[in-house]
Amino acid sequence: MIAEFRLPDLGEGLPEAEIVQWLVAPGDTVKLNQTIAEVETAKAVVELPSPYAGTVRDVRAEAGETVAVGAVLISFEVDAAGAPAAPSAVPAGAESNSTPAGEAGAEPADPPNLVGYGAAPRSGARPQRRARAGRAAPAADTAVLEAAPHDAVTSQPPPDTRHERPRSTPPVRKLAKDLGIDLALVEASGASGIITRADVEEYAARTAERQAPVSAAPTRSAAQLPADDLPGGDRETRMPIRGVRKATAQAMVASAFTAPHVTSFLTVDVTATTELLARLRSDKRLADHRIGIMAVAAKAVCLALRARPELNSRWDEAAAEIVQFHYVNLGVAAATERGLVVPNIKDADRMGLAALADAIGELAQTARSGKTGLDALRGGTFSITNFGVFGVDAGTPILNPGEAGILGLGAVRRQPWEHEGEIALRDVMTLSLSFDHRLADGEQGSRFLVDVADVLREPGRAML
Known part of the structure; x- marks a missing residue:
């Protein structure tokens, strides 16, 4: 048959x-x-x-x-x-x-x-089936x-009910395929027997060392290489547009040409926040939580949205209505090998700082492994993105479709700053807020940005 x-x-x-x-x-x-x-x-x-x-x-x-x-x-x-x-x-x-x-x-x-x-699997008792x-x-x-x-x-x-446990995850198998590595030759380093990305990369490095000629020249950056020495003999590379990158591109184009974007910037002294984070990291009671400035910014956003609900709303064109949300499903932009995804934390406004930090870390890890579920990608009401981790000070983030605002976090830099009437070295970062001008005007967007900055400048304000 x-x-x-x-x-x-x-x-x-x-x-x-x-x-x-x-x-x-x-x-x-x-x-x-x-x-x-x-x-x-x-x-x-x-x-x-x-x-x-x-x-x-x-x-x-x-x-x-x-x-x-x-x-x-x-x-x-x-x-x-x-x-x-x-x-x-x-x-x-x-x-x-x-x-x-x-x-x-x-x-x-x-x-x-x-x-x-x-x-x-088949059994003697037939399970109930949906009609x-x-x-x-x-x-x-x-x-x-x-x-x-x-x-x-x-x-x-x-x-x-599963026949066997896979020896690696799909992203790891894809990495091995891209590197031309047979996973049967790679040994798992962990007790679970699952081959990880680190195992594949270590095997690739060992193989490269064995195959490299003894007289190999030192590695140079692309900027140091003549044009003829760049990898590959072709003058261009063509890659198909598909998967997450295709979906992201379509969503960003739709957002950029549907919602009138406005972006505001504010540079803020976050020394008090970085000092607070240092104390939290040394607290043994919080050893299981990795609380960083992203979590503090997320908490500040949730607090600010209570006072500025215009930034936590949606423009419903079909119904000719503005929908204001009384909850915050906070999207967290995550860069992955397959492209940008923005899973969201449900009811983030009800979480404390430690819980927010845990949720952000879990979302990021799940996204990088390619396991983000569809439910996590739906229903976001506001988003944050941290391009400061790449050393960037500011940007103009594009709204996640259907949301009224997105906050970008720049790099935290130690630099001279006016403090209590004197010049001192302080931790400073720039916030970038993009918002839908149909839902919020310049005053509302600016006040929201200042509210977030006030919490980062003085974390004690969150107690108010």
Whole structure:
């Protein structure tokens, strides 16, 4: 029996995905729930498990190819044991001629409960299924995989339903592929046995050292190299626009040409905040929390939005209404290898400083690993971005679509500054606020920026 696996709707409402890499090839024998491929959507890299046990017959899409939802990805040769279990009754709404030709009285094959995280194992007691009206039975010689409901992707199955634990995460496997490294040759350094990015990079460095000639010249920067010595012989490189970068570009263009942006700047003495952070870091009771200036700025934003709700609102063009939010879902811009993502912290205004710091760290780590869920990317009301970590003093951030404001944090620099009537070395940073001029005018935007600056200048104001 030939069974086809079509690209399912991964629960994100996205029409297509790109094949990152195949982990199987024609002729390979696969087991139920064995990971067979990695695909990249505009949101994340997703592992696809096999819904069948059998032999790979052929692969219909190449690595790097963008495939529409519903297109056939791969086909399997399966026997009765590898085929899905038959249902106890024909679902309501199924066609009357659903019995496969040549198998009189046989019930139609039931596609496995897949999508994104594998098929559920068969057992004597059949689990309760959601009704899917109008589902036609598969053809006589082909079993077609259906798209699963949204919650099939967002919920992990019990540990014993997975065939095996992957030896690395999708971003690490992609890194190894880009570097031309066979993961089977890389040893995991941790007790978990999972190969990490550091393991791959260390292996790559060792390999490069062994392959480098003894008389190799010292490494020079691109600025020091003549044009003819730059890597590669081509004068230009072309890269396809896809995945997160494509989605981000579309969102930024839509934002820039829909909302009239205004950007205001304010340079502030944050010495009191940096001194507070130093004391918090030395407090053993807070040893489990990494509290930095980003967390203090996030708290200051939440406090300022209470007094300036215009910056915590949305312009609803269709309804001809301005929607003001009485909660703060704070977006945190995160730069990843796949592009910029802005997951948000739900109800950030209800959190204390330590909880905000933990949430920011968790969002950043999840984003860098490519595991940010769709729910974390939805429903933001205001965002912050920290380009100071790159040594930049100020910028003009673009609004996250649907939000009224975004605050940019510049680098903290030790420099001469007027303090109590004298010149002293102080910690100084520049704040950059972009806001939607339809929702807030210059006065409201400026007052909001001053409110944030006041907390950073004197953290004790948060007590008020």
